[in-house]
Amino acid sequence: MSFMTKPKVAHPGLPRNQLGLTRRDYEGGMSTLCAGCGHDSVTAAIIEATWGLSLRPEQLVKLSGIGCSSKTTAYFVSGAHGFNSVHGRMPSIATGAIAANSQLYYIGVSGDGDTLSIGFGQFAHAIRRNINMLYILENNGVYGLTKGQFSASADVGSKAKKGEANQQPPIDAVQTALTLGCTFVARSFSGDKAQLVPLIKAGMMHKGFALIDVLSPCVTFNDHEGSTKSYEFVRDHYDAVVHADFVPPANEITTEYGAGEVVPVTLHDGNRIVLHKLDPDYDPTNRGKAINYLRDKQAHGEYVTGLIYMDSKSLDFHDVNATGSTPMNQLPFAKLTPGAQGLAKIMERYR
Amino acid sequence: MHEAASSQDRLNDFAIKLANVNGTGSASANALLMKSMFRMGIPVMGKNYFPSNIQGLPTWYEIRVSGDGYVARSGRIDLMVAMNAETYARDVKEVSPGGYLIYDSSWPRPALLTRDDITILGVPLARMCNETFEGVRSRILLKNIMYAGVLAALLNIELDLMRSMLGESYANKKSLLEANVRALEIGHNYALAHFTCPLNLRVARLNKTTGHIMIDGNTAAGLGCMYAGATVGAWYPITPSTSLMDSFKSFCQKWRVDPQTGKQNYVIVQAEDELSAIGAVIGASWNGARAFTPTSGPGISLMNEFIGLAYYAEIPAVIFDIQRVGPSTGMPTRTQQCDLLLAAYASHGDTKHVLLFPNSPEECFYTAIQAFDLAERLQTPVFVMSDLDIGMNDWMCPALQWDDAYQPDRGKVLSAEQIAKLDKFQRYLDKDGDAITYRTLPGVHPKGAYFTRGSGHNQFGGYTEDSTEYQVVLDRLRRKFDTAKTLVPAAVMTGRGNQSVGIVSIGSCDGAVREAIDILKRRGIQVDYLRLRAFPFGKEVEDFLASHSTLFVVEQNRDAQLRSLLTLETAVDKKKLRSILHYSGLPMSADVIVTGLVAELGVVPVRSVV
Numbered sequence: 034m035s036f037m038t039k040p041k042v043a044h045p046g047l048p049r050n051q052l053g054l055t056r057r058d059y060e061g062g063m064s065t066l067c068a069g070c071g072h073d074s075v076t077a078a079i080i081e082a083t084w085g086l087s088l089r090p091e092q093l094v095k096l097s098g099i100g101c102s103s104k105t106t107a108y109f110v111s112g113a114h115g116f117n118s119v120h121g122r123m124p125s126i127a128t129g130a131i132a133a134n135s136q137l138y139y140i141g142v143s144g145d146g147d148t149l150s151i152g153f154g155q156f157a158h159a160i161r162r163n164i165n166m167l168y169i170l171e172n173n174g175v176y177g178l179t180k181g182q183f184s185a186s187a188d189v190g191s192k193a194k195k196g197e198a199n200q201q202p203p204i205d206a207v208q209t210a211l212t213l214g215c216t217f218v219a220r221s222f223s224g225d226k227a228q229l230v231p232l233i234k235a236g237m238m239h240k241g242f243a244l245i246d247v248l249s250p251c252v253t254f255n256d257h258e259g260s261t262k263s264y265e266f267v268r269d270h271y272d273a274v275v276h277a278d279f280v281p282p283a284n285e286i287t288t289e290y291g292a293g294e295v296v297p298v299t300l301h302d303g304n305r306i307v308l309h310k311l312d313p314d315y316d317p318t319n320r321g322k323a324i325n326y327l328r329d330k331q332a333h334g335e336y337v338t339g340l341i342y343m344d345s346k347s348l349d350f351h352d353v354n355a356t357g358s359t360p361m362n363q364l365p366f367a368k369l370t371p372g373a374q375g376l377a378k379i380m381e382r383y384r
Numbered sequence: 385m386h387e388a389a390s391s392q393d394r395l396n397d398f399a400i401k402l403a404n405v406n407g408t409g410s411a412s413a414n415a416l417l418m419k420s421m422f423r424m425g426i427p428v429m430g431k432n433y434f435p436s437n438i439q440g441l442p443t444w445y446e447i448r449v450s451g452d453g454y455v456a457r458s459g460r461i462d463l464m465v466a467m468n469a470e471t472y473a474r475d476v477k478e479v480s481p482g483g484y485l486i487y488d489s490s491w492p493r494p495a496l497l498t499r500d501d502i503t504i505l506g507v508p509l510a511r512m513c514n515e516t517f518e519g520v521r522s523r524i525l526l527k528n529i530m531y532a533g534v535l536a537a538l539l540n541i542e543l544d545l546m547r548s549m550l551g552e553s554y555a556n557k558k559s560l561l562e563a564n565v566r567a568l569e570i571g572h573n574y575a576l577a578h579f580t581c582p583l584n585l586r587v588a589r590l591n592k593t594t595g596h597i598m599i600d601g602n603t604a605a606g607l608g609c610m611y612a613g614a615t616v617g618a619w620y621p622i623t624p625s626t627s628l629m630d631s632f633k634s635f636c637q638k639w640r641v642d643p644q645t646g647k648q649n650y651v652i653v654q655a656e657d658e659l660s661a662i663g664a665v666i667g668a669s670w671n672g673a674r675a676f677t678p679t680s681g682p683g684i685s686l687m688n689e690f691i692g693l694a695y696y697a698e699i700p701a702v703i704f705d706i707q708r709v710g711p712s713t714g715m716p717t718r719t720q721q722c723d724l725l726l727a728a729y730a731s732h733g734d735t736k737h738v739l740l741f742p743n744s745p746e747e748c749f750y751t752a753i754q755a756f757d758l759a760e761r762l763q764t765p766v767f768v769m770s771d772l773d774i775g776m777n778d779w780m781c782p783a784l785q786w787d788d789a790y791q792p793d794r795g796k797v798l799s800a801e802q803i804a805k806l807d808k809f810q811r812y813l814d815k816d817g818d819a820i821t822y823r824t825l826p827g828v829h830p831k832g833a834y835f836t837r838g839s840g841h842n843q844f845g846g847y848t849e850d851s852t853e854y855q856v857v858l859d860r861l862r863r864k865f866d867t868a869k870t871l872v873p874a875a876v877m878t879g880r881g882n883q884s885v886g887i888v889s890i891g892s893c894d895g896a897v898r899e900a901i902d903i904l905k906r907r908g909i910q911v912d913y914l915r916l917r918a919f920p921f922g923k924e925v926e927d928f929l930a931s932h933s934t935l936f937v938v939e940q941n942r943d944a945q946l947r948s949l950l951t952l953e954t955a956v957d958k959k960k961l962r963s964i965l966h967y968s969g970l971p972m973s974a975d976v977i978v979t980g981l982v983a984e985l986g987v988v989p990v991r992s993v994v
Binding site for chain 2: 090091092106107111113114115116118122125126127129130131132133134137154155157158162351354355356358361362363364366368369371372375379383384
């Protein structure tokens with residue numbers, strides 16, 4: 034349970050990042066999720082990515098809504114402030130928090146119930162505002178805490194544990210995000226750490242709203258035969274299209290992936306994301322083609338994964354607002370009011 | 385020639401009403417009339433009764449001229465300008481006996497629509513406009529300025545003053561200025577030539593508006609938000625609160641843009657709905673910015689879930705509720721005080737919230753600043769309970785003042801240095817015994833990190849399902865509400881305090897109550913008056929309730945919500961509380977209170993306890 038504490042014993046030989054911190058310094062409380070839950074793998078990937086980026090723990094803000102996935106913000110980076118808000122409304126909390134301080138890293142963790150049902154509107158509008166955050170959707174097609182109802186991402190024909198088949202068409206978070214103008218859209222699988230960790234790093238460093246839809250099977254309610262969100266089904270219908278690596282400016286670009294073309298993308302702060310196109314015909318900077326590609330693959334029952342679309346030059350929420358560089362929560366009070374003299378001037382208009 | 389039948393001289397004491405069609409530009413003419421009398425030093429009040437419509441539906445503007453400075457509606461109409469054919473019949477009926485009606489005599493008026501007890505004056509406004517001006521739109525607009533000219537002659541308003549005010553409005557539009565002045569003069573000259581001017585209703589210079597302004601509450605509240613140092617405003621447009629964010633935005637555009645970089649020192653989020661608006665306020669406040677949302681009743685209904693989160697997780701939030709007529713969509717452009725219980729106990733579970741009750745635009749400004757100080761000091765949502773009457777009507781108020789020594793009260797927020805010295809940060813531990821705990825902001829220090837949650841938590845900030853741990857926090861929240869009693873603005877007592885009869889009221893009822901008290905005094909009835917400025921109620925409220933044997937609770941809703949709140953939250957004997965209720969959607973006038981109180985007092989002997 035999240036109020037349990039893990040023993041903090043760090044082996045002196047553990048590797049350290051640029052801040053001198055080990056992976057243990059990026060852990061959180063003990064997970065209370067079921068053994069084998071995909072979400073715990075995502076948590077591990079977040080720990081790996083934030084450690085790898087050498088983020089100062091207090092520079093990270095963790096946000097979530099309600100549900101199994103939303104609990105996980107308590108399970109990583111305990112040195113970061115966390116906010117477990119209300120069901121489906123994390124994007125508005127994130128909007129306000131980001132409005133108040135543009136200089137922190139924001140990571141939101143949500144589920145398919147949280148994002149695609151009760152919070153669908155907030156999800157859509159956070160994308161429209163292009164708030165600077167990484168939004169991880171831990172997608173398992175099912176409501177876990179209320180014991181196994183279909184979620185809005187369940188595929189037609191996918192079977193519930195008791196055999197009932199879903200009849201309503203699914204909402205595809207990736208296609209939705211693409212049509213809403215999302216500036217970083219990725220899909221991954223909790224079981225593919227090699228793909229997920231670099232995506233998380235890239236998403237953290239992207240300026241604007243980065244969505245990673247992570248297929249994250251529910252071992253208790255949706256991992257059986259007939260489910261399209263089971264470990265087995267996802268592994269069998271997995272089509273990685275673009276692998277992304279995050280590369281800080283000082284580092285040399287090296288590729289460990291054999292096939293495909295390599296395209297470096299420079300971010301606003303000089304960091305780079307290196308895209309390895311596993312399908313040479315795929316263009317991750319063309320929104321329209323990405324949507325068509327996804328639809329074609331979907332018709333064949335394939336989950337396209339990897340970095341599906343990225344726009345590294347978009348204006349984020351603060352750019353559009355023309356916000357000053359000093360965070361709103363740090364502006365000295367003297368800068369915020371025109372004082373008695375100003376008020377006297379203002380009063381003239383009302384005489 | 386028509387001459388006034390009434391012999392009663394109404395110098396600087398009358399009410400006029402202007403019946404117009406929405407969207408025809410009457411607002412500027414009506415504002416010109418009111419403001420010109422204000423600049424003559426005469427106290428005035430303007431009330432706009434407008435439809436939930438862009439163009440075409442009837443709209444009225446009421447101006448009360450009161451040398452004595454009364455700000456409530458008078459309850460009478462001494463002069464009606466009937467410009468709307470559609471409402472003509474009811475407008476004629478509404479004129480008080482002995483009063484006047486001005487109509488556009490360009491077209492024949494139905495013979496049936498007349499009265500023997502009022503004076504009816506016809507002015508061929510449309511015909512004169514058509515003869516003088518080109519273009520359909522400008523003819524419609526200038527017809528309004530023309531009746532302002534007519535009224536200037538009839539009421540003795542200084543024409544030069546009106547000319548110079550038009551000059552201020554159209555400083556950069558010479559042709560518009562000329563047309564407006566011409567229309568004004570045509571109306572003025574027509575009245576001088578055809579009627580005996582001025583009427584017995586008339587104005588004469590006073591010096592009672594020096595140091596005063598005419599301002600609406602939403603403008604003043606938006607200005608207050610800027611002065612309070614609010615940097616994040618989130619909202620979803622809803623009548624009648626919209627102009628509050630418009631005000632904040634326009635003041636910020638002027639005063640919060642960095643002159644060097646052109647960058648903004650404020651952020652406004654136009655959210656997708658009120659749920660998101662309050663979410664953004666909570667997120668921003670949690671992250672250390674002063675943040676607010678303006679809304680109205682339907683918005684509060686939607687915000688309930690988040691308000692409970694902010695209460696339980698102890699996050700500041702400032703919410704302006706510009707109340708309008710409910711239930712449901714109700715009448716969006718009419719006024720009421722109908723959200724008192726909704727706001728006081730908003731959200732599921734045991735919750736109670738701090739409410740502030742400004743009585744005027746002036747107090748909207750100061751209350752806005754207090755609201756931020758209280759929200760951050762108490763780490764909880766604070767509601768500013770304004771209403772449409774205060775929020776959207778121009779009131780005469782003393783010019784707003786600012787003390788440059790003011791520093792915002794940011795409450796118990798630990799600095800990096802303070803956190804570094806701690807052994808362990810404990811978010812919900814009552815260290816000072818005032819039930820207010822310390823908080824930290826993200827990004828400041830890794831030792832300050834904690835997990836904010838709406839689920840059960842213990843005093844150390846950890847998740848809990850343990851009954852005792854849960855109750856420790858919940859009981860402290862109740863004690864924090866007791867602390868709030870000592871911090872909120874105290875109720876204001878008027879009168880000697882020793883009468884047996886007391887009036888208790890809030891907000892925009894104040895003007896009507898004060899006028900009623902004067903009327904009652906002239907009839908030999910003395911009452912004490914307590915104007916509540918906040919919930920929770922302080923000791924002074926308990927004392928007033930205890931020391932008066934008969935109490936009249938004056939409020940603007942059907943269900944006596946303030947009376948309910950008093951019976952729930954004080955020790956008062958319910959039987960002592962009588963209600964005077966007004967919930968028509970129009971602002972209250974003194975006669976409602978006088979009539980209600982006198983009728984009740986018929987069975988209650990009035991005597992001084994001394």
